[in-house]
Amino acid sequence: xxxxxxxxxxxxxxxxxxxxxxxxxxxxxxPAVSVGPGDDCAAYLINGSALTTTDMLIEGVHFRRSWSSPxxxxxxxxxxxxxxxxxxxxxxxxxxxxxxxxxxxxxTWVKEFMTGVREEAELGGVALVGGDMTxxxxxxxSVTVIGETAGRGPIxxxxxxxxxxxxxxxxxxWAAAGLAALLRGFRxxxxxxxxxxxxxxxxxxxxxxxxxxATAMIDxxxxxxxxxxxxxxxxxxxxxxxxxxxxxxxxxxxxxAALNADPLGFVLGGGEDHAMAATxxxxxxxxxWDVIGQVRQINDEVGxxxxxxxxxxxxxxxxxxxxx
Amino acid sequence: xxxxxxxxxxxxxxxxxxxxxxxxxxxxxxPAVSVGPGDDCAAYLINGSALTTTDMLIEGVHFRRSWSSPxxxxxxxxxxxxxxxxxxxxxxxxxxxxxxxxxxxxxTWVKEFMTGVREEAELGGVALVGGDMTxxxxxxxSVTVIGETAGRGPIxxxxxxxxxxxxxxxxxxWAAAGLAALLRGFRxxxxxxxxxxxxxxxxxxxxxxxxxxATAMIDxxxxxxxxxxxxxxxxxxxxxxxxxxxxxxxxxxxxxAALNADPLGFVLGGGEDHAMAATxxxxxxxxxWDVIGQVRQINDEVGxxxxxxxxxxxxxxxxxxxxx
Numbered sequence: 251x252x253x254x255x256x257x258x259x260x261x262x263x264x265x266x267x268x269x270x271x272x273x274x275x276x277x278x279x280x281p282a283v284s285v286g287p288g289d290d291c292a293a294y295l296i297n298g299s300a301l302t303t304t305d306m307l308i309e310g311v312h313f314r315r316s317w318s319s320p321x322x323x324x325x326x327x328x329x330x331x332x333x334x335x336x337x338x339x340x341x342x343x344x345x346x347x348x349x350x351x352x353x354x355x356x357x358t359w360v361k362e363f364m365t366g367v368r369e370e371a372e373l374g375g376v377a378l379v380g381g382d383m384t385x386x387x388x389x390x391x392s393v394t395v396i397g398e399t400a401g402r403g404p405i406x407x408x409x410x411x412x413x414x415x416x417x418x419x420x421x422x423x424w425a426a427a428g429l430a431a432l433l434r435g436f437r438x439x440x441x442x443x444x445x446x447x448x449x450x451x452x453x454x455x456x457x458x459x460x461x462x463x464a465t466a467m468i469d470x471x472x473x474x475x476x477x478x479x480x481x482x483x484x485x486x487x488x489x490x491x492x493x494x495x496x497x498x499x500x501x502x503x504x505x506x507a508a509l510n511a512d513p514l515g516f517v518l519g520g521g522e523d524h525a526m527a528a529t530x531x532x533x534x535x536x537x538x539w540d541v542i543g544q545v546r547q548i549n550d551e552v553g554x555x556x557x558x559x560x561x562x563x564x565x566x567x568x569x570x571x572x573x574x
Numbered sequence: 575x576x577x578x579x580x581x582x583x584x585x586x587x588x589x590x591x592x593x594x595x596x597x598x599x600x601x602x603x604x605p606a607v608s609v610g611p612g613d614d615c616a617a618y619l620i621n622g623s624a625l626t627t628t629d630m631l632i633e634g635v636h637f638r639r640s641w642s643s644p645x646x647x648x649x650x651x652x653x654x655x656x657x658x659x660x661x662x663x664x665x666x667x668x669x670x671x672x673x674x675x676x677x678x679x680x681x682t683w684v685k686e687f688m689t690g691v692r693e694e695a696e697l698g699g700v701a702l703v704g705g706d707m708t709x710x711x712x713x714x715x716s717v718t719v720i721g722e723t724a725g726r727g728p729i730x731x732x733x734x735x736x737x738x739x740x741x742x743x744x745x746x747x748w749a750a751a752g753l754a755a756l757l758r759g760f761r762x763x764x765x766x767x768x769x770x771x772x773x774x775x776x777x778x779x780x781x782x783x784x785x786x787x788a789t790a791m792i793d794x795x796x797x798x799x800x801x802x803x804x805x806x807x808x809x810x811x812x813x814x815x816x817x818x819x820x821x822x823x824x825x826x827x828x829x830x831a832a833l834n835a836d837p838l839g840f841v842l843g844g845g846e847d848h849a850m851a852a853t854x855x856x857x858x859x860x861x862x863w864d865v866i867g868q869v870r871q872i873n874d875e876v877g878x879x880x881x882x883x884x885x886x887x888x889x890x891x892x893x894x895x896x897x898x
Binding site for chain 2: 285288289290291293294295299300302303304305307308310311312333334337340347348349379381382384385386387388392399404407467469
C-alpha cells in the first residue's frame with residue numbers, strides 16, 4: 251500500500267494541509283520578515299510609509315488554462331502587483347496570495363504556478379509571507395503586495411504640471427498584439443504572445459524615476475491612453491503625445507501587418523504590459539526612459555484629456571470589465 | 575431619457591468605474607492613511623511590525639446567496655481577517671478588498687455588501703484603503719488586512735509552555751450549530767443562524783490577552799480542537815481540556831437537542847465563530863476569558879496533541895477544504 255500523497259494527482263486527492271506544505275516549503279524569508287506563513291498573520295518591518303496594492307485574476311476572465319502555462323499565470327499574478335508598487339516609486343517587501351482552486355485541479359498545476367510565483371517574486375525582490383486557500387469552480391488568484399517608501403513620499407498620479415515631459419519605460423503594445431494573435435488562433439510572434447501570458451515589468455524603473463524626481467507616475471495596465479488619462483484627471487492637466495516619438499517594437503509591427511491593423515493602436519490602447527509612464531520636469535528624464543509627449547494646461551471647456559498629435563485618438567483607449 | 579446609472583439594475587449595466595465610485599465614495603480615512611483608493615497603491619503609516627493576513631470567500635463554498643444577506647457576507651469577509659490580527663495581539667490599520675463579481679449581479683447586492691464591510695470595519699477599527707474588481711462566474715471576495723504590533727512582539731502559536739492555562743474569549747459552537755440548523759432547512763434558533771452568517775468577533779480581546787502576557791494565541795476558525803492543535807504543534811506541547819469547564823450557550827444546546835446531537839461536538843469541533851483561544855501563565859488569565867484547560871508536557875510517543883478530559887476526542891475536530 252502506498253501513501254495517498256505520493257499517488258495524488260488532483261489537489262482534492264492530496265488535501266488542503268499537504269497542499270499548503272507543498273506551497274510553503276523551502277521559502278526563504280529576508281531579515282525584515284520575522285513571521286512567515288503558518289501563524290494567524292505574517293509579521294515584518296516597513297521602512298517609511300507602507301504601500302499596498304491588490305489584484306485578482308480569474309480563470310476565463312484574465313487567463314485561460316489552454317493559453318497560459320501555470321508558470322506564466324504565476325509570473326503574471328505577482329508582476330501586476332509589483333508594477334503597482336514600482337509605480338509609486340516604492341520597494342516591495344511582502345506578499346500574500348489567496349487561491350481558489352477546483353478540487354480536480356492537478357497538483358502539478360499548483361507546483362508549476364508556484365514556480366512562476368517564486369521566480370517573479372525573486373525578480374521583483376518580494377517575500378511570500380502568507381496566504382489562504384479554498385475550493386472554487388474557477389481558479390481565482392488574489393495577490394496583495396505590501397511595499398515601503400523608504401525615506402521619500404510616494405509618487406502619485408496627481409503631481410503632473412503643465413510643462414512637464416511625459417516619458418515611458420518598458421514594453422508598449424506587446425501584450426495587446428499577443429492577445430490579438432491568440433484570439434485569431436496564432437501562437438506567434440512568440441515574443442508578443444509571451445508578453446500576453448506574462449508581462450515583463452521594468453523592475454527598478456519606478457524607483458529610478460522617483461530618484462530622478464518624477465512628478466507623477468502610473469503603470470500601464472489598462473492601456474497607455476487610459477492610464478495617462480488617470481494622471482490627467484488626478485493632476486487636472488492635458489497630456490499631448492507625439493506619435494512620431496513612439497518606437498514600435500518589431501513583434502507589434504508583425505501582428506499589425508498580419509491583421510491589417512494600425513500598430514499605434516496596440517501601443518496607445520493595449521494594456522497588460524505594465525510599462526511605467528511618468529512625468530518629469532524638463533531635463534530630468536532618466537536614462538532608459540523614452541520621451542513621448544508633454545503636459546499642457548487644460549482647456550477649461552474640455553477639461554483633463556489625453557491627445558495624440560493635438561487631437562483625440564479615435565481608436566480604443568483601453569479595457570474595462572463588465573462591459574460587452 | 576434618463577441616464578444609464580439611475581436605471582441600472584445589474585453591475586454589468588452600471589459598468590466598472592461607476593461601480594468603483596459607488597464603493598469608494600464617502601470613505602473616511604484616518605490620519606495614518608496618506609493615500610486611499612484611486613492611485614496605484616494605498617500609503618499609510620505602521621507603528622511597530624506590520625502584520626498581514628488574507629482570506630478568500632467564495633460563493634457556494636463559504637456562503638450561499640440564499641442563506642446570507644449581502645450585508646452578512648460583507649461583515650464576515652472583514653471579520654475573519656480582523657480576528658487574525660486580534661489573534662496576534664495586534665491593531666488593524668488598513669484593508670484592501672478584491673471582488674470577482676458576475677455581470678448579472680444586482681447593484682443593490684454590492685451596495686448592501688459594502689454596508690456590511692463598512693460596519694464591520696468600523697467595529698474593528700480598520701480603514702478600507704483600496705481594492706480590485708473583476709468579472710467572475712461566482713462571487714469571489716478576497717480581503718487582506720494589515721495591522722501593527724505597536725510596541726510589542728506579536729503573540730505567536732509557538733509560545734505555549736507546560737503549566738500554562740488555556741482560556742477562550744468569544745462564542746464557541748454557535749456558527750456550527752447555525753450551519754447544522756440551516757442544512758436541515760431551519761432558520762432558527764436565530765442567534766445561532768446569525769452567527770453562521772456573520773461571526774461576532776470579540777474585538778479587543780486579542781490585545782487584552784497580549785497586555786496580560788498571553789504566551790500563545792489563535793483565533794478559532796476551523797474548530798477549537800483543530801486550532802488548539804495548531805498551538806500544540808507549534809509549541810511542542812499537549813493541551814488537556816476539561817469538559818466540565820465549558821459553558822454551552824443556549825442556542826447551541828437548542829440545536830443539539832433538536833438534532834439529537836452532542837452539544838459539546840459543536841463547541842469542540844465547530845469553526846467560524848472566531849473566538850480567541852490563548853495560553854497564559856497561571857494567575858494571568860484576563861477578565862472576561864474562560865479557563866478551559868491546561869498545557870502539559872508532551873508524551874514522547876504521542877507528540878503534540880489536544881485531549882479532552884485526558885482522552886482523544888472521538889468526534890469531528892474541524893473542517894478542511896478539498897476533502898469530501
